[in-house]
Amino acid sequence: MTQLHEWKTTNLFETTMSLNKSADQSHVMFRFFVPNGMDNIEIEFSFDPVMEEHYENVKEMIEEHVKYYDPNLLNNENAIKKMMPLRNLLTISVDDPIGFRGSCHRWEPISKIVVQDEDSTPGMLNRETKSGMWNIIVNCHSIVTDECKVHVKIDGKHKESLTKRWYHQPLHAPQFPLKTHEAISDSAREEYVWTKSEIHTHTNHSDASQTINQLLEKAKQLDIQCVAVTDHNTMSAVEHVQRLEEQYGIRIIRGIEWTTFYGHLLTLGYDHVTAINWSKVGPISLEESIQEIKKEGAIAGIAHPFRPGSPFCTGCHWEYAMDNISQIDFIEVWNGENPHKDKYNMEAFQLWTDLLNKGHQLAATCGRDWHNQDTDKEIAFLYTNVPSTYSNKDFLHAIVQGHSFITLGPTIDFRLNDCYIPGDKVSIYDGEVLSFNVSIGNSIEDYTVIIDSNIGIIGKETLNHYEKVLDNSEDIIWVRACVYSFNKTLIAFTNPIYIMHK
Template identity: 35%
Template sequence: MNWYPFELHTHTPHSDGRHTLAEMAREAKRRGLDGLALTDHNTISGLTERGVVEKETGIVIIQGMEWTTFYGHMLTLGLKGYADWRDLGPDDIHKGIERVHKQGGLVGIAHPYALGSPICTGCHWDYHISDWTDVDYMEVWHETLPSIRMHNQPALELWEGLLNEGLRICATSGRDWHGSKAGDDPEAATFLGIPNSEKLTESGAIQAIRSGAVSISMGPLLLCQIAINGRQFGLGETVPIRDGLEGLEATVTVSLDFHVRHGAWTLEPQPLSIVLRSNLGNMGEARLQPGETELTYALPVKELKWLRADLFGVFHGVRTKIAFTNPIYFS
């Protein structure tokens, strides 16, 4: 896989942003990003200059829109046209999701635990979801320096709870980018895994989110891989555990790439903590010393439904979670 950093939640003056699409793409390139999704509130009019901007900057732009309603904000990606949301009440969001899926698009819940009324009407997710398999992804990290934002912790807990139930929902980050100024806190990037044989395109980026080949980081790229019974599996993939193999151990390799988004973030040399998370809780913790980039674990696979990695250290003056991966699944 090649891993491309994206920003998946942005706004231009076509809704309430301050950057034009061209300005945002130029700034994205300066920030070491390879792509972004334009998700203006309830409009796709800002995408009219998409082709020109992509050609000028080399930034891949995903066509999107943020459904901004009284009952929640829903991100849509990959639509070929407008999908209406105005007739949806709190109990029939699935009708709207079906409209997006019919166009081949993805739906994601934006900042589900953000403050709602009267601070931000509709920002808190209040739609009733009767079938979580309809939801493609969830924005579990929102805003800049997302690991310390209080509304992101319950979003992460909701996501892991759904994983424990056997659901496969991709986690993403979103700066909710409305503008930039000197001194802004650092943002997280959503790294999308694209096969080495393919060029980076909008459809490939959407497929990465659909398949869960996604890692999220404010700094270095964190990856996790599993080897078992002579086969290797990466983020979003499924390890088939057949009868008689339940007692096997898997070799789990966690790695860091410090060369991504050069100049967009800083991390002082320090020991970094790697934690393996699963449906069984924390499966192990180890330290990477300065200069080390890889750790290997041996873990039994019995009763595992999913496994992923977290990275902790001092970042931007705070000891915090710096990065986390989406899961590798077991079936």
């Protein structure tokens, strides 16, 4: 094995903390990330002081506790002296991504622990130094001094140059297995309605200034019919959903914006108030957590994937390593206020288009990321197509299927062959004639309507009602309607209608 002094060192974690007697018989855990390529982990651990030096303090503590074990010793001065001195005892335990790695239970106040595939420090299991989230636990068996200073330093040893910070661009030109969804029947389409919704909101239960009541009152004023409350890493604002729904006449979807170090995951539709621990998620371990989320009845989508991340906005940039996107239900392509003017949203829109062109059937959404009550900026809304009497599951299904459009104002009725709407999958024969129909509502000005597809623009008109017949559909796999303002700014768009060739 190569000698350690020839290896490169990366500091993975370091802290100094002060504990007092209240931490006695407790565990202090720190989570840190170990990147690929680490050959071993070195832990330097120390605490000070080692023992209580003052005789009267020691005597008082002994007398306080010995009565629980042997009251007869209270009057036995020699026995009490034999119990002296009283020492602090703090030890280290380690978990790696596989599980419990070991514990070094020793009295020494200064120790160095090596964790590696062979010849680890006694107390640590020998196995691969696996990349992922690790835990180091300071086990406070006994703290007898008024103050105990603890220092922990964790270094990774490696042969190749590495960086601790996880920078990853997994969504650029990905080669994922295709993500598709099941076709649904449109036989009951006439009984469906378009519902105005907002699915990315926050309250003072996380980092917003507004209360849940203020949020819902404002939503009611804006004629929003369905609101998903997605506070950062908590669901405490929506513990009493039924009462709030009755009070405001708005459907409320329980949600959480999983605000992790490596990306924000917008999760919607939990069956009940739940608490899934986001902090255990590392940059290469997202899939297991999404499975937990879905067991709770929720769906999961990527929020604002291209916003700058730490230290500017913790985890706002999507950096998870992903082998496929089959567990991702949607991508938020428009985030925030004035979303049509945001360069990061333009990148997200282009990413979504690239995924569609590769054959993925992934729905797009928008979210105000609503933190404050008043704004003078433009706001986009998500309209979903749901049954006239719909359940939460119907609403979530519409999002996942892409039965929706996103708009700053004008509504879009986009149909293929007079019956298929965004999110539908249509099976056709090669060469079959396709008839598209686009109607724009809430119109106060002229718009340019574009019918877009994987082969480019197939129709363009400056009309509020536009019909297009396409004779050659051989290479088309998806189509969507986009609406542009007079200054050529995108202000509304639908999810695609998917074309399946027989």
